[in-house]
Amino acid sequence: MSTGAKIAIVIPYYKPDYLEPLLDALQREADARINIYLFDDCSPTPALAYVRKYQYTIHKHIRFDSNLGGASLTGQWDRCLAHIGEEEWVWFLPDDDVLKAGSLTKICDVIDSVPQDVALLHFATEIINGDGCDQGFRDTLPAGRYDAVNFYYRVLRGESMITLGSQLCRRSALHDGFVKFPRGWGSDHATTLKSASQQDILHIDNATLQFRMSELNISSQNGDWAQKAAARVQFAKWLVAFLQLADSKTVTFSQVRAAFLLKGESFFVRTCPLRWRMLGYAYAVAKTFGSGLAAVYPLKIVLIKAITAVKVG
Incomplete structure (x- = not known):
């Protein structure tokens, strides 16, 4: 584990279906400024095989004794948050999303120069289906700084998206954990707004998260x-x-x-x-x-x- 890492990538794991493409993408663009945490929410398919295969990519793995995400997604996210190190930035990446090539490198290149009065680093999003096929959504939000209300208004208008994995948040802004709603529905939106309530959001348009909308995703159920x-x-x-x-x-x-x-x-x-x-x-x-x-x-x-x-x- 890198003791000088600035970014904690947190993967709350339960579904094995798409984990490998995500870990492949992270492994290809490994960076000393990143620590990757894999937290197994007592999945019926333990993550141990992936931990062995990606032993030089995954810095910490915990398999919890009980499943929490089934009852409370935000409770599971908070539980993961309690087991990471002292990294300055926290980035939750769902186990079924993936990054476009070059995105992780671009994020790492930017992170060292983010102003202190910026609470979140947000980036572009595309939607893919279970087979990885593009579903046509295009992020049109111009790169730049936004206050939380202006940013959210643009999200509501369809210029961009907020998902669990579409931004990095300063650890200090997550000190209260995630805002809690049933099924975690809207919790990512509310937590993003709350985290940036006193500071700005910096959006970059040259890094892209591919948000997977499959039958396994809560959004499609x-x-x-x-x-x-x-x-x-x-x-x-x-x-x-x-x-x-x-x-x-x-x-x-x-x-x-x-x-x-x-x-x-x-x-x-x-x-x-x-x-x-x-x-x-x-x-x-x-x-x-x-x-x-x-x-x-x-x-x-x-x-x-x-x-x-x-x-x-």
Whole structure:
């Protein structure tokens, strides 16, 4: 293990399906400034075979005696965080994502010159499927510094993405751990905003995380839609409280509200079945923002669902 490492790459492991391509990418661009931690969440497929194969890449491996991620993803992330060293930067990389060639090297080249008043280093994201095929999303956010509200507004508009693995965070900004919601839904977004509440986010566009949207990914599973919808209500309440305290000279509360509700339409249409309970969650999200259109918001979602069903049919 490198005692002078600046970056802790944390891999919360449970699924073996795509771990090898990730470790291959990290091994090809190994750097003395990085320590790689592999934390096995009591997976049915222990990671020991990978630890042996990549013994010169993985700096620390722990297999926990109990599975925590099944009950609380954020609890598992916090448990991992408690077992790393004193690195200045922390980077959580899910076991099914991968880096484009050259990205790790570019991140390492930048990390030494990141200003002290920057809390997160964020980079571009692409979406791939289970077979590694490009799904067409293109990150268009210009490289530069952003305050947390401006950055999130641009994410809501589709210029970029926030995923667990799309940024490095200063260890000092993660001292309280991850913001907790059911199923960890929205926790990566809230934690990113909280970590950058007093400092800026630096976005670079020459390094890319490939976010894998497969049937194994929680984002593509709809059986737990009610938990996700409840989490969205909780996140909306958290976001409103955050925005009331945040200071942005470029983006207003009403702009973020409009973008958040528009983004939410896609969630309710694609993820949730047409149920009264779903409409109640949609109403609660809009009402949280004090929107005068709270009663109309669920009806709009019903209309979009109906139009979508007709087009598909």
